[in-house]
Amino acid sequence: MTIVRQNALNTTVNPSVKTPETLAEKLIETERMHDVLLLLQNLINSEEATVKLILDCLYDVGSVNLINQKLRMKPLNRVMKLIARISKPVFRTLALNWFKKNCPQLITNWLHTQVAFESIQNVPQEVAVEVAELQPYPIPPTENPYxxxxxLRSQVRLLAWISIIAIAVLAVTAIKLN
Structure with a gap:
């Protein structure tokens, strides 16, 4: 006959078991991060002019660098820079809408990772799932990258045609007004 002793006190702490104190801390953390999200949304709405200026600066630098990188021929390069300058108001409107929708959540998620003080190896699998669920607009995985x-190429062609048509309408309007 074998005698099996039960350990009355389990001295090891299982990290997957959540104590009421840990659950309360997580709840407070979630509430505070939601407060950060709301504050960022309020900041973006109240400082819309500053956001527009930042987006303008980023567009100026990014468009010139992209055109210089992709187009080596000088005449085509100059034409594209002109088109980029003319299309700036359209970009500003689209970028501002995207910024208002996405950036508060992206900044909040980034700030949360900065104050979590967890190394990448110590992040439990369930936390990664929770962070993935917090993203407002998840991108579905594509089965065929081609x-x-x-x-994307068809969207670029469409945007190019829209730009050409917008410039043509602008030129015709300018000619008629003069």
């Missing part, structure tokens, strides 16, 4: 590239 199809995604094809879709």
């Amino acid at each position: 199809q995604e590239i094809k879709n």
Whole structure:
């Protein structure tokens, strides 16, 4: 006959077991991060002019660098820079809407990772799932990257045609007004 002793006191702490204190801390953390999100949204709404100026600066630098990188021929390069300058108001409107929708959540998630003080190896799997669920607009995984590239190229062509048409309308309007 074998005698099996039960350990009455388990001295090891299982990290997956949540104590009421840990749950309360997580709840407070979640509430505070939601407060940060709301404060960032309020900051963006109240400082819209500053956000527009930042986006303008980023557009100026980014468009010139992208055009210089992609187009080596000088005449085409100059034409594209002119088109980029003319299309800046359209970009500003689209970028501001995107910024208002996405940036508060992105900044909040980034700030949360900065104050979590957890190393990448110590992050439990369930925390990664929770962070993934917090993203407001999850991007569905594509099964065929070639199809995604094809879709993006068609969108670029569409935007190029819209830009050309907008410039033509602008030129015709300027000619008629003069």
